Amino acid sequence: GIQVEQSPPDLILQEGANSTLRCNFSDSVNNLQWFHQNPWGQLINLFYIPSGTKQNGRLSATTVATERYSLLYISSSQTTDSGVYFCAVAQGGSEKLVFGKGTKLTVNP
Amino acid sequence: EADIYQTPRYLVIGTGKKITLECSQTMGHDKMYWYQQDPGMELHLIHYSYGVNSTEKGDLSSESTVSRIRTEHFPLTLESARPSHTSQYLCASSDGGAGNYGYTFGSGTRLTVV
Numbered sequence: 001g002i003q004v005e006q007s008p009p010d011l012i013l014q015e016g017a018n019s020t021l022r023c024n025f026s027d028s029v030n031n032l033q034w035f036h037q038n039p040w041g042q043l044i045n046l047f048y049i050p051s052g053t054k055q056n057g058r059l060s061a062t063t064v065a066t067e068r069y070s071l072l073y074i075s076s077s078q079t080t081d082s083g084v085y086f087c088a089v090a091q092g093g094s095e096k097l098v099f100g101k102g103t104k105l106t107v108n109p
Numbered sequence: 110e111a112d113i114y115q116t117p118r119y120l121v122i123g124t125g126k127k128i129t130l131e132c133s134q135t136m137g138h139d140k141m142y143w144y145q146q147d148p149g150m151e152l153h154l155i156h157y158s159y160g161v162n163s164t165e166k167g168d169l170s171s172e173s174t175v176s177r178i179r180t181e182h183f184p185l186t187l188e189s190a191r192p193s194h195t196s197q198y199l200c201a202s203s204d205g206g207a208g209n210y211g212y213t214f215g216s217g218t219r220l221t222v223v
Contacts, residue, residue: 001168031210033210033211033212035212035214040216041197041216041217041219042214042216042217043199043201043214043217044214045211045212045213045214047211048210048211086151086152088152088212090210095140095203095210096142096154096157096167096168097142097154097212098154098168099144099151099152099153100151101150101151102151
């Protein structure tokens with residue numbers, strides 16, 4: 001099956017810093033999503049982005065499908081951005097998402 | 110606000126008990142999913158449904174079963190709970206309308222079997 005690799009596995013920032021999270025996948029996909037899991041376990045959908053670029057406030061994402069990677073940018077980080085960021089993909093006509101292992105982000109005040 | 114609801118939020122239960130984890134959504138989504146997540150780990154798909162009376166097993170083998178009698182309701186059942194079933198169970202749904210296949214997740218059920 002498809003492999004999803006996220007980097008870095010852990011990231012520690014000071015409040016106000018910017019960061020880039022990366023997601024590499026081993027085969028072509030037609031569905032790619034980024035999620036934030038807060039410390040209480042709730043998963044929030046950040047982006048549905050199988051290709052192209054999207055922005056939502058301080059967050060933006062870019063997927064280059066032909067090169068099999070996606071990037072999540074967080075600008076002016078806040079302590080509430082802490083948690084685990086997951087990338088998930090699906091292939092063909094399937095909507096069954098395969099998740100990466102996540103990037104654990106800690107933003108210190 | 111949440112449009113997909115899971116109950117209970119936390120459950121501690123003894124070995125051998127039968128349990129049902131509830132998941133309901135008010136968005137009219139046809140597709141629903143159950144994922145299992147151990148602490149600090151990635152999510153693994155254990156069941157999915159593409160509509161009423163449609164259920165399939167996911168990539169991770171699970172002793173649980175599911176049913177989909179109504180569009181809005183997708184409960185998961187363990188006939189005989191064991192300590193190895195201790196995990197977080199997350200329910201999700203997706204629509205696909207207007208080309209948006211984004212998932213919406215519930216808050217999850219943290220199950221502990223003692």
